[in-house]
Amino acid sequence: xxxxxxxxxxxxxxxxxxxxxxxxxxxxxxxxxxxxxxxxxxxxxxxxxxxxxxxxxxxxxxxxxxxxxxxxxxxxxxxxxxxxxxxxxxxxxxxxxxxxxxxxxxxxxxxxxxxxxxxxxxxxxxxxxxxxxxxxxxxxxxxxxxxxxxxxxxxxxxxxxxxxxxxxxxxxxxxxxxxxxxxxxxxxxxxxxxxxxxxxxxxxxxxxxxxxxxxxxxxxxxxxxxxxxxxxxxxxxxxxxxxxxxxxxxxxxxxxxxxxxx
Amino acid sequence: xxxxxxxxxxxxxxxxxxxxxxxxxxxxxxxxxxxxxxxxxxxxxxxxxxxxxxxxxxxxxxxxxxxxxxxxxxxxxxxxxxxxxxxxxxxxxxxxxxxxxxxxxxxxxxxxxxxxxxxxxxxxxxxxxxxxxxxxxxxxxxxxxxxxxxxxxxxxxxxxxxxxxxxxxxxxxxxxxxxxxxxxxxxxxxxxxxxxxxxxxxxxxxxxxxxxxxxxxxxxxxxxxxxxxxxxxxxxxxxxxxxxxxxxxxxxxxxxxxxxxxxxxxxxxxxxxxxxxxxxxxxxxxxxxxxxxxxxxxxxxxxxxxxxxxxxxxxxxxxxxxxxxxxxxxxxxxxxxxxxxxxxxxxxxxxxxxxxxxxxxxxxxxxxxxxxxxxxxxxxxxxxxxxxxxxxxxxxxxxxxxxxxxxxxxxxxxxxxxxxxxxxxxxxxxxxxxxxxxxxxxxxxxxxxxxxxxxxxxxxxxxxxxxxxxxxxxxxxxxxxxxxxxxxxxxxxxxxxxxxxxxxxxxxxxxxxxxxxxxxxxxxxxxxxxxxxxxxxxxxxxxxxxx
Numbered sequence: 001x002x003x004x005x006x007x008x009x010x011x012x013x014x015x016x017x018x019x020x021x022x023x024x025x026x027x028x029x030x031x032x033x034x035x036x037x038x039x040x041x042x043x044x045x046x047x048x049x050x051x052x053x054x055x056x057x058x059x060x061x062x063x064x065x066x067x068x069x070x071x072x073x074x075x076x077x078x079x080x081x082x083x084x085x086x087x088x089x090x091x092x093x094x095x096x097x098x099x100x101x102x103x104x105x106x107x108x109x110x111x112x113x114x115x116x117x118x119x120x121x122x123x124x125x126x127x128x129x130x131x132x133x134x135x136x137x138x139x140x141x142x143x144x145x146x147x148x149x150x151x152x153x154x155x156x157x158x159x160x161x162x163x164x165x166x167x168x169x170x171x172x173x174x175x176x177x178x179x180x181x182x183x184x185x186x187x188x189x190x191x192x193x194x195x196x197x198x199x200x201x202x203x204x205x206x207x208x209x210x211x212x213x214x215x216x217x218x219x220x221x222x223x224x225x226x227x228x229x230x231x232x233x234x235x236x237x238x239x240x241x242x243x244x245x246x247x248x249x250x251x252x253x254x255x256x257x258x259x260x261x262x
Numbered sequence: 263x264x265x266x267x268x269x270x271x272x273x274x275x276x277x278x279x280x281x282x283x284x285x286x287x288x289x290x291x292x293x294x295x296x297x298x299x300x301x302x303x304x305x306x307x308x309x310x311x312x313x314x315x316x317x318x319x320x321x322x323x324x325x326x327x328x329x330x331x332x333x334x335x336x337x338x339x340x341x342x343x344x345x346x347x348x349x350x351x352x353x354x355x356x357x358x359x360x361x362x363x364x365x366x367x368x369x370x371x372x373x374x375x376x377x378x379x380x381x382x383x384x385x386x387x388x389x390x391x392x393x394x395x396x397x398x399x400x401x402x403x404x405x406x407x408x409x410x411x412x413x414x415x416x417x418x419x420x421x422x423x424x425x426x427x428x429x430x431x432x433x434x435x436x437x438x439x440x441x442x443x444x445x446x447x448x449x450x451x452x453x454x455x456x457x458x459x460x461x462x463x464x465x466x467x468x469x470x471x472x473x474x475x476x477x478x479x480x481x482x483x484x485x486x487x488x489x490x491x492x493x494x495x496x497x498x499x500x501x502x503x504x505x506x507x508x509x510x511x512x513x514x515x516x517x518x519x520x521x522x523x524x525x526x527x528x529x530x531x532x533x534x535x536x537x538x539x540x541x542x543x544x545x546x547x548x549x550x551x552x553x554x555x556x557x558x559x560x561x562x563x564x565x566x567x568x569x570x571x572x573x574x575x576x577x578x579x580x581x582x583x584x585x586x587x588x589x590x591x592x593x594x595x596x597x598x599x600x601x602x603x604x605x606x607x608x609x610x611x612x613x614x615x616x617x618x619x620x621x622x623x624x625x626x627x628x629x630x631x632x633x634x635x636x637x638x639x640x641x642x643x644x645x646x647x648x649x650x651x652x653x654x655x656x657x658x659x660x661x662x663x664x665x666x667x668x669x670x671x672x673x674x675x676x677x678x679x680x681x682x683x684x685x686x687x688x689x690x691x692x693x694x695x696x697x698x699x700x701x702x703x704x705x706x707x708x709x710x711x712x713x714x715x716x717x718x719x720x721x722x723x724x725x726x727x728x729x730x731x732x733x734x735x736x737x738x739x740x741x742x743x744x745x746x747x748x749x750x751x752x753x754x755x756x757x758x759x760x761x762x763x764x765x766x767x768x769x770x771x772x773x774x775x776x777x778x779x780x781x782x783x784x785x786x787x788x789x790x791x792x793x794x795x796x797x798x799x800x801x802x803x804x805x806x807x808x809x
Binding site for chain 1: 449569570571573574575577578581582585586636637638639641642643644645646647648649799800801803804807
């Protein structure tokens, strides 16, 4: 597999391990993610995607291993790293008793941006993400799609070099998904890196130019999309082959369902 | 009817009757399984359930004995009528505060099933007879009736009166719950439920106050209220038994009839609400109207606060005090107790001016587990803290937000207590002590927030996530003991100045000294906490993300 040039890695992970009690969530991940790409981290539920992303972004302490983001160690040099990354985690709340606009104002100022600049960017982001109508509503009353969008806005506010998105399209309606796509495409066009996790192959295939396939806590394959897909007709097929999930014979078991065994 | 008509109609009616009976038995069994499965979930839950059952049964038995002992007392009727009225009030209010307590209570879960309102109402009513609450109510009703009934006629009436009273209570609870189910399942309703603890606490205070009044003034005070209530269902069932005991059969029959009419009315209302609920779309699928929020207020708040990170953090903290139900409940409790203890003690003449420090102490508790109050949204804070300096600014912002409320409030309570006890010469030293205590609480609070964070579940009335109770104890009680120890120098100085001859002339010194000591210790505590926070961000995040 070809890797980007050594200087061109946005994220470099070496020997990353994480155990939760008896269960090994991440079992020795080595990975170089090239800068300036739209990168998809794919894998079935429970593959360790969220755990990996949490460790890469400094939200979870790894048992072993090192993570470098744009050349700085996440754990030894957080000042350099945290200013350069934006994060949209999965399963963690936002300060949802603030309105959408208040949340952006809070996040931006906490990041040390000047107040006027924060308000200007917040207005633009709310407009582009189609949240202007709900900007004074509390985030706790937002729908899932709206929450993902306001989370994305909060992650983009300080114009990070690398954006980490954990399942940004999970539970999002097609219209919001299209909006998010548009913003992300625009953002990568400026040379920034997007790393996002998903288990929807069609989405990854249509959005990403570089993918890493994860299963059972390990990286099974990584590289440019075409390379990972190889001879398979689609990423879905390649993926199923990689993780070893063969089509189960459902024919005889559910015969009452009609349709007949194929 | 079935015999007269053809077999077709007959089987139809029979089938309908059988269906009604089976719906009832299915719902009752559903309720029993829900109860059993709830208990199966964990040993702790089972223990809690068994313990609360035993407690309730003991309480009920106590009441029963007490009521039987009341038999023959001149005011027995007044007491029992009031008791049943309060019981009914409890049933009416209960579903508003504990909507999740009974899953069969939520008819919207049955919406997809082909059920008619009439069998459903019957089934739900019978199902709601299962549980500790109805058992407790039954004990209370039986006791009340025993307390007032005299003569065979009265006992005969009781046989009808007790079940009738119980059914009215249950129907009332169900009707209220059904009418408010939309509210209860919405976010606002869940927020409301969090505040239920407060209502109960305040209610307990009122009951306590009323009991004290009664002790001094005698039970005779109840009679006028009881005279009215004995006509109000379901208390009128006890009124009926009482009337029959005294030979006024007409009054007794009228009171009993009133309760019966009330039961019918409640059942009708309930069944109508159920029908509407189950045939109209759920409001949660309709887009909510955009509430008009006053922006001027928040903008004003932002203008007063300092610029930059500190002001941002303060603004967020203060908004959460108002908007987050858990935080709000905690604050209101602290504010209320901090005021009630010194002021009520002063009112009753048992107070000491030093009790005013209670306000500072109670409010100081709010500084414990600051990150737990953020819930898993703490990640947003964690992403912006990359050095002990950042953590220091974060903690200082939170402490300042706290001081915006606590400093004026502690001062107010102290001045108020002083005024009521007329102890003006002691004001400076008590203020000094209060501020020193507040400083110590802020310092230990910040430190234990970093060292012993734990999750606060957002739903329900629990304030600690399962498995973290130990942490919470260490955090709060360890912190309070540590704060008291930290205050020892100031306390020692106060005592010394008060016992040495001529020391009284210098007690005013305690105000500047105590304030300076509090400020100094806060700064020190924040520094220590900041370096801990900065190195423990992932650990804090995982500790507070459990709720």
